[in-house]
Amino acid sequence: MFRTFDEIEHHILSSGVKKRIALTGAHDSYSLEAVVHAKRRGLVTAALLGRVDEIASLLRSMDEPQDGYELIGCETEEENARRAVAMVHEGKADMPMKGLLQTSAYMHAVLDKNMGLLPQGGLLSQSTLVEWTKEGRMFQITDCAINIAPDVQQKKKIVENAVRFAHRLGCECPKVAVVSAVEVVNPKIPSTVEAVALKQACRNGELPGCIVGGPLGLDNAVSLQAARHKGVTDPAAGSADILVMPELCAGNIFTKSITFFAGLRSAGVLLGTITPVIATSRTDTPENKYHGILMSLLNAL
Structure with a gap:
């Protein structure tokens, strides 16, 4: 399993893969810098959509x-997003990338029923891959940006998407921790009830290729010492590869806190689409946006 983004980059460079990106809202220095870096590394070519003079x-x-x-003039955010997705359908690009535009405009194009990039019956979800230097490993946080308050059925699909991505990362049987505030079921805390349902779904074979545990507090999901101290014996406790958040706000706040307070390297990736889709946050650093490109290239292998 990959332990760092540098290892992932080396793997992708060694594969010889090269894809074409359609960067929407390319008049954004951070996004453009990430694409330029990827191009200089020989990983991508690019069409740049947006305000041509600024680009x-x-x-x-x-x-x-x-x-x-290739510079393509697009005035509105909606035009930027629609054109990038259309280029993928037309074979003129392999993957769209979100630059300086609202997530809602980008997602509207990606999720369009006729010209979008989501398969019928699929669920789009987001995952943030984090490089945890102290522990020498990586883990995912999902969903931090797309599904606001997913129910159990939606969380099953969120887990499926994250597990497939974990397999791409070389983790054959990822440990999935359904995170909550406590480790016991409390009917007043929906995430604890959902954790039991997801564990049962895994036991029933509905979520293959992983181990699902929970409810787990964040501490005993990632720390063996904390799990032992609390007497938590859940099979996913202590070294979870995937942290399933209770809802979007918790995931969004958590993933931003480890970036801005802890300074950990990370990359956001969209999962469940028919082709890789790059959708990093507007405040992500050029480095993190480049990592987002790497994640999509990994999914394209």
Whole structure:
């Protein structure tokens, strides 16, 4: 299993993969810097959609030749998103990437019933892959950006998406911790009840290729010492590979806190689509956006 983003980058570089990105709202220095870096590494080519004059100016400021890119003028956020998704359907790009535009406009194009990128019956979900340097390993947090208050059936699909991605990362049987505030079932705390249902679904063979545990507090989901101290013997306790959040707010706050307070390297990835879709946060650093590109390239292998 990969332990760092550097290991993932080495693997992708060794594979010889090269894909074409359609960067929406490319008049964004952070997103454009990430794409330029990926291009210089020989991993991508790119079409840059948005305000052409601003994009050209940014390329000049990065000492990057403009003739290495296709610049496409798009005025509105909706036009940016629709055009990028259309380019994937037309075979003119392999994956869209979100630049400087609202998530809602981007998601509207990705989820369009006729021209979107979600298979029938599928569920789009988001996962944040975190590099935990202290422990020398990586783990996922899901869902931090898409599903606001998923029910049990939706959480099953969120787990399925995250497990498939964990397999891509080389984790053959990931430990899935359904996180809550407590380790015992409390009918007043829905996430504890959902944890039991998800564990049972795993036992019934509905969630293959993983071990599901919970409810688990965050501490005993990631710390063996904390789990032992509390007497928690859940099979997913102490070293979870996937943390399933109670709802979006918890996931969003948690993933941003480990970035801004702890400074851990991370990358957001969208899961469940028919082709890789890059959708990093507007406040992500160029490095984290580059990691997002790497995650989508890994999914494309």
